[in-house]
Amino acid sequence: MAGNNPNSTPMNLTLKVWRQKNANTPGQLVTYKVNEISPDMSFLEMFDVLNEDLLRQGQEPIAFDHDCREGICGMCSMYINGRAHGPEKGTTTCQLHMRKFKDGDTIVVEPWRANAFTVHKDLSVDRSALDRIQQAGGYVSVNTGGVPDANEIPIPKSIADKAFDAATCIQCGACVAACKNASAMLFLSAKVSQLAMLPQGKVERKTRVENMLAQHDAEGFGSCTNIGSCAAECPVGISLENIAMLNREYIMAKATSDNIG
């Protein structure tokens, strides 16, 4: 069937893919050839094609994480040619299309690498540390029911919009993979900023930042040294400003709170 770009011709590519049996076994890069790849394919569809080929040849398909394939669930996580989610700015692996590559290219695909992310298998890693950071305080403590009318507290549009920008983080972990310190500060700062800006979240802002940061460090993520590769590689454009805000929140909390964590 013809694609969207009628002039585009299929490509032949060489892939070097990280294969690792499980967390306790060392892995290695394995070379595969894929042929007749349409430029309209997504990167993951190219992997589907490869996996079907492997399976038909009686070889083990490559394990990788993916789900929504529309850039919002945050499940896909490939480190492509040395970049989290590959060469296209503001794009998750599932939304990266093969038209960004050239016929004859060699593409290296690795899992997210970080102290806090162990490899389950091949390209799939354990990111549950990010969930545990959220559990340490990434919420407003309200029960269901008994809350005020939604329009009772007006919020300036500019604030609501900024909070929204921070809230768009998809928790994929690209910021960690991109950081030379394997720090999750961008992820953490997005949640801290979102809730610190909104009146609903201000109540618990001090304990929140202290607890979430303590959990971040306990998980084995590194510290932030203001390099900024996290924001450069973030598929949804979470801004470094959030880390500045995180630092402010943290200093304020430390100066005035009970110093937990």
Place this chain on the structure above:
Amino acid sequence: MILDAKIPEVVTLDAKIPAGPLAEKWEKHKFNVKLVNPANKRKYDIIIVGSGLAGASAAATLAELGYNVKVFCFQDSARRAHSIAAQGGINAAKNYQNDGDSVYRLFYDTIKGGDYRAREANVYRLAQVSVNIIDQCVAQGVPFAREYGGLLANRSFGGAQVSRTFYARGQTGQQLLLGAYSALNRQIAYGKVQMFPRTEMLDLVMVDGKARGIVTRHLVTGHIESHSAHAVVLATGGYGNVFYLSTNAMGSNTTAIWRAYKKGAFFGNPCFTQIHPTCIPVSGEYQSKLTLMSESLRNDGRVWVPKAKGDKRLAKDIPEDERDYFLERKYPAFGNLVPRDVASRNAKLACDEGRGVGSTGLAVYLDFSDAIKRDGLDKVSQKYGNLFEMYAKITGEDPYQTPMRIYPAVHYTMGGLWVDYNLMTTIPGLYAAGEANFSDHGANRLGASALMQGLADGYFVLPYTIGDYLAQMPAAKVPVDHPAFKEAETTVRATIQKLLSINGTKTVDEFHKELGLLMWDYCGMARNAEGLQYAKGKIQALRKEFWSNVKLYGVNEDMNQTIEKAGRVADFIELGELMVTDALHRNESCGGHFREEYQTPENEALRDDANFAYVAAWEYTGPESEAKLNKEPLAFENVKLTQRSYK
């Protein structure tokens, strides 16, 4: 449950709708349900499968009340459930815009939009609690769109003539799910919820006729495990992936509800499928999924095709008077905002007439040039920026410059496990919530109503109705070494071993694609008896072939994605057959179920209220025998049944 045992062929189901006037039913019911003493709640365990809007909100709320909750999801984090991908918005009868909205109007629109195949009492309750949902989400810090005065913004959405949709740019689902996920996290931190990510439910366990637990497989280790509880909630989403290509996430599946069906839960209206009109068209055979472009785009985009057949000129070269804005022409009152089923069918008609656009001819234009002229580029980009970007990424085309090409795709399944007013299935102690149940949308769901229903079920309905059930049962637990658990574990292991041992020549994906094509061609946007009969035979043959020729790889005790897929596709094949059976038996057209034999002279769906104003609730009778039809008659006491007209 069974009211009329005299006629063995068709059982009439009792939905347990409370007596009294429509507007008072829920209030009265909330008073009449039995309560569990606060000190006793900690003695009860509840299992929730699925962590999307319905699952996460139910889990958080039940844990807040004091129950012990276990939540299971197959994704690596609860936050990745497919609710996250919902774009457009969530309806609520707040009437903040003073434009005539009310609980009754939202109720009425939903019943009418569903083509009079939903249960009045449920829909009214949904409209009632819709207002609480918005309050709850705002209190959690969900960043809804706001006006300059600081109050919440609204927009109108497909099929509605009032602005009752709350939204968070084009990612309302993500923001609402993050709200529910944060409430869930709080309960995980308190130790009231135990979370099991990367864990898939593979069987329901019943003891003394009641749902008492599940058997799961851990997707990294392959470990098979039993979990016991006093009640089980399935909030596992829809089964649109039976079509292979759909807007659902790759992992979305029917396994949990299908295996519950095989244990005795009736399946309601399986053939009611929603085909969403605005999706990015298929580009090649490698295509793994389809991407929805939010329906909100139809607020400003104009749908058209060339007037002439086979007009292959570029959109910009086709002059205004040679374009057919077919929705505006046929439905002047609603124009581009007609309900989804109507918009989808008309796009298909235009393409069937040979007027489709793009290289495949299976697309229509959605054009924003007038909106950009009228409101300016900035305003359009503010509303739809992220959707335009997504479109550009996938297609390599810029929708600011050239019209989008769109085509209908499977998006939502109105069918699901049959539930009564309490959201309990026909198995005592087994509940179904969100898209996994059949309940509120009839034969067609209105835009921005899925999020509303998921959160309504989880935050405001289940916490009351489950309490009523638990209050009437002893707190004694069933140990997981009970024979019923052991037996279910053995079956699950045997099924996986069987799949691994076949070692045939066709991959799971090949079977899935074949099934999907059959479903799309014969049980999709338009259906007829001959096609459905043909499809039924083909699906039965496909099932036989699957169990003798499927090819998996490796062993169970490993991260093995071929096992995950095989189990899901095996269930999809069986479900596909039931959907066809249901579509074949329903000799009428209604909402998303369009039988070509039953249409008005203007090609609109022709209902048969005298014979089909009921919910078809199918009962499993065994692997080789036909499912048995049971009925829940739908009584419309408040709304007059009319032919839907959007002209």
